[in-house]
Amino acid sequence: MTDKLNLLTGHYREIIANLGENPEREGLQNTPERAAKAMQFLTKGYAQNLEDLVNGAIFESQMDEMVIIQDIELYSLCEHHLLPFIGKCHIAYIPQGRVLGLSKFARIVDMYARRLQIQENLTREIATAVESVTNAKGVAVVIEAQHMCMMMRGVEKQNSLMKTSVMLGSFRQSQATRTEFLTLIQKH
Numbered sequence: 001m002t003d004k005l006n007l008l009t010g011h012y013r014e015i016i017a018n019l020g021e022n023p024e025r026e027g028l029q030n031t032p033e034r035a036a037k038a039m040q041f042l043t044k045g046y047a048q049n050l051e052d053l054v055n056g057a058i059f060e061s062q063m064d065e066m067v068i069i070q071d072i073e074l075y076s077l078c079e080h081h082l083l084p085f086i087g088k089c090h091i092a093y094i095p096q097g098r099v100l101g102l103s104k105f106a107r108i109v110d111m112y113a114r115r116l117q118i119q120e121n122l123t124r125e126i127a128t129a130v131e132s133v134t135n136a137k138g139v140a141v142v143i144e145a146q147h148m149c150m151m152m153r154g155v156e157k158q159n160s161l162m163k164t165s166v167m168l169g170s171f172r173q174s175q176a177t178r179t180e181f182l183t184l185i186q187k188h
Contacts, residue, residue, distance in 0.1 A: 008036035042077055045114030053111055054133050057101030064137075066177070068092045069105045070185055078149050079116035085162075087119075087145025089126065090185045093136040094170055094177070100134050108133075119145055119164050127166040138170030140181045 012032035016023040023032060072089040089109045093100075112125045127141040142165045151158055170177050 005033070005036055005040065008039060009033045012036050041114075042075075043114055043116065045111045048111045048114075050108070050111070050129055050133065053107050054100070054104055057104050058098050058133065059101070060097060061095055061099040062097075063095050063099060066092055066094055066180065066184075067099065068181065068184055069102065072106050072109050074109050074113040074122075074143065074145070076113040076115070076117045076119075076122060076145075078147060079118055081149040081153070082116070083148040083152065085117075085119060085145045085147040085149070087143055087161075090140075090142045091126065091130060092138075092140040092171070092181045092184075093130055093134055094138045095134060096137050098134055100130070104133075105130070119143055119147075119162055123164040123166045127168055131168050136169065138172070138174075138177060139166075139168045140171040140178070141166050142182075142185060 009032045012035040013023045016028060016032065021028060023029070068090065069092075070088075070090045072091070074087055074089050076085050077083065078085055091105050091109075108129050109126055112122055112129070123141050123143045126143075127139050130136065130141070131139045142163065144161055144163045146161055150156075150160055167178055171181060172178070
């Protein structure tokens with residue numbers, strides 16, 4: 001095991017013990033290490049950067065109309081309670097001479113989602129990353145997510161859904177462009 005994994009494993013063992021459980025009982029013996037590995041996976045976005053992730057997958061194109069990538073699943077942890085929020089991300093951009101490889105949009109979403117987050121910041125980080133990589137005329141991002149911190153604890157509202165949006169460039173400047181995007185991502 002790495003030093004970081006050993007350290008996290010020890011912390012999880014302490015947490016389990018401080019909850020009043022016996023971390024040495026059969027069902028929990030390997031839980032501290034499994035939990036540590038899970039947390040490392042759920043926060044692997046800290047070890048990634050945009051340049052390496054894109055890896056040159058930017059291609060010349062004459063496309064200058066709206067491109068939408070819809071329903072990208074996302075899984076993140078809220079930075080206030082370390083509980084999951086789960087949802088979908090919709091991204092649109094208007095290229096100007098360059099397009100980004102399709103899978104890179106999902107990878108960008110994952111890189112920022114796999115950090116301790118609040119949905120508002122996650123939405124902006126994805127939008128600014130797409131804008132910086134593509135140099136698009138405009139970028140729009142909408143995230144719809146359910147937050148376990150609201151569903152499992154606190155007010156315990158099971159059917160709540162949070163929606164956030166960030167509009168940059170032509171999506172911010174043009175009501176028609178913004179409306180076209182929002183209409184196209186509507187569920188029918």
